[in-house]
Amino acid sequence: MSDTRGRVLDAALSCLVAHGFGGTTARAIAQAGGFAPGVIYYHFTDLDDLLVATLAHTCEARAKRYRAELSDVDRAGRAVEVLRTLYDEDTAVGHIAAVQEIYAGARPGSRLAAQLSLETRRWEELAEELLTALLRGKPLASVVRVPVVASAAVAFYLGMETLTHLDGDRSRPAALFDQAARIATVFDRIPRLRRRSS
Amino acid sequence: MSDTRGRVLDAALSCLVAHGFGGTTARAIAQAGGFAPGVIYYHFTDLDDLLVATLAHTCEARAKRYRAELSDVDRAGRAVEVLRTLYDEDTAVGHIAAVQEIYAGARPGSRLAAQLSLETRRWEELAEELLTALLRGKPLASVVRVPVVASAAVAFYLGMETLTHLDGDRSRPAALFDQAARIATVFDRIPRLRRRSS
Amino acid sequence: MSDTRGRVLDAALSCLVAHGFGGTTARAIAQAGGFAPGVIYYHFTDLDDLLVATLAHTCEARAKRYRAELSDVDRAGRAVEVLRTLYDEDTAVGHIAAVQEIYAGARPGSRLAAQLSLETRRWEELAEELLTALLRGKPLASVVRVPVVASAAVAFYLGMETLTHLDGDRSRPAALFDQAARIATVFDRIPRLRRRSS
Amino acid sequence: MSDTRGRVLDAALSCLVAHGFGGTTARAIAQAGGFAPGVIYYHFTDLDDLLVATLAHTCEARAKRYRAELSDVDRAGRAVEVLRTLYDEDTAVGHIAAVQEIYAGARPGSRLAAQLSLETRRWEELAEELLTALLRGKPLASVVRVPVVASAAVAFYLGMETLTHLDGDRSRPAALFDQAARIATVFDRIPRLRRRSS
């Protein structure tokens, strides 16, 4: 059973973080992981294949974590708080930077793009769950299409990362979370309507 | 006089649209424009230089158009309507796809990244102007930090494009504009407070 | 009558000094002289032709100067003194650096190489004249083949320049002139034999 | 194990001889050695790096040979004789032509220039050893600064090669060795002074 496979995956992730999509070459990955370039092709079909696996790997781990922390959150204020923490974790482990690089570099139509669509869909589902919980019983619920707003949330998150990554200005997400907290407070003040159990 | 410079700019833009950032090589641009690769280097220092110029070129043209159409809009419903039209234009001329590719491909720290920051700032300013007009007199104004939300809007727009570009699903922006229209209607129903002229 | 031709010649020389043989491109010369690249091809067949002319131009000027200063020198001490001054002049006007670059860059068999042979021959002749004057009547004269030693002197001068140029160590020629002066003193102490006028 | 590295080194040397510094391109080297251009970059960082290695390689081999042959020579006549043989060897193996090309082509300030300075220093040291042995006990010793004359000898050797290389006139070195032999004979006739052992 190959432990090396995991090393390759890790090396690819850290290479993405350190050198970007364009700098994630077979040689660079091999050097980052301390193995020979040929190893990559033993465990993966080609670089695209490796990147697909890397993406799946990091997303799965992070999504599990998100779900664990958000499972019983139903107030916006608390949600923002938790998301801020999770976001900081993302940043710390490099997940964010790597995924953003993959989004940036993947060519439409490639296998990597397909996997990306799949992961995007998963994150949208997660957002839908949270949104549904937050909106339960709120009068605003009738005006909001949950899937659409969930999709908007994912898009926003990705875009914010692209900008932050580019200018390295880490105060941007901070300000955004602050603003979100402010709006969350207003939101949480809106009373829930009585409903039959659903 | 240099009409060719403009042809190079156009070729770069269409190449970005057709082959993405990674596919925008000197050769591909030359082929797209029907000139020799050397021409690029006669008019521009670098591919980077060309891309910077291309970005500035398309952004300037589009920003002018946005400003013209949005100058006297002060209701959200109308704003969404106009933005939808402008967005369709963006899509038609390729502006959007090209800019998104550049965002995706630019390496942090590069000259291109710097220009991108600059353009981002400009779009944020435009968003700020619009937001300020929309919020004037609204009770929500006190809870909203205009610059932060403007920045969020730009981020969202960029992220939406990244996703749309990747999976080619043009129904996403349509759904989002619909949702935005719906929220705009609610928003426009909130009455403005009386204010002293200002 | 073309004054521009002279400007091209000067530009080529200063370009040789500033950027070396390899950096002496048509564009670089044009920029150095403040004219369009096309001008070069109006006055000269090609770059090789220009370099040939440049070499001839600077050598002629310097050779005239050497001959003027050395015409009536017949003692080694004085010769070394004068040569040191002329060498400093060479350095100041860039003659030396330019010629050295041409020697370095010229391909055997090229027209430039042919011109170089010709100029070398001229400098050897000048050296022969000086050597003959210095050796007149000396007992050493019988052991010395003037043309051979003259050729050695030119070779030495060229080699010294190559080394000096490479490491930028201007103390080397200084030390060599000092040593030469020391040997010249010894040489001048050897009495001349009586001879019939010759 | 890398036998190919050696082939690349040899190819570079022969390419230098055959096509000169300017003609020693990656492609030309690859063709000369019968391998793909990419191989060069597998074994060396750079063309510069390869040239540095080539220089070191040939110089080391030759210097060892010089030292072996000259170790116990203390008379000028014999020295000239040995040097003439060594020179013929240099010519035969291409060492001389290659090194001369490198001297000619190296840009001041480059890594190659630095290596060249180093090698120059080594040849000067060798010359110093020989000169010291020849001058031991001679009255002339007091007027001669060994390091300076050693440096002059190296410069002369280099310059002679530049000239010979350019016009392909192999009679020049022959004449010079003849002249040197003649002077050596005179020199060897000067008696050594008595000295305390040292």
Place this chain on the structure above:
DNA sequence: CATGAATGAGACTTCATTCAT
């Protein structure tokens, strides 16, 4: 399983030179 040398296509860029104006 793993290695690392080798390949060859292709990227960017520079340059001498030409030519219409």
Place this chain on the structure above:
DNA sequence: GATGAATGAAGTCTCATTCAT
């Protein structure tokens, strides 16, 4: 006489990928 835009060949170097060991 002079200009400067354009060309196309050639140069350096990188990289995904293969393959013998």
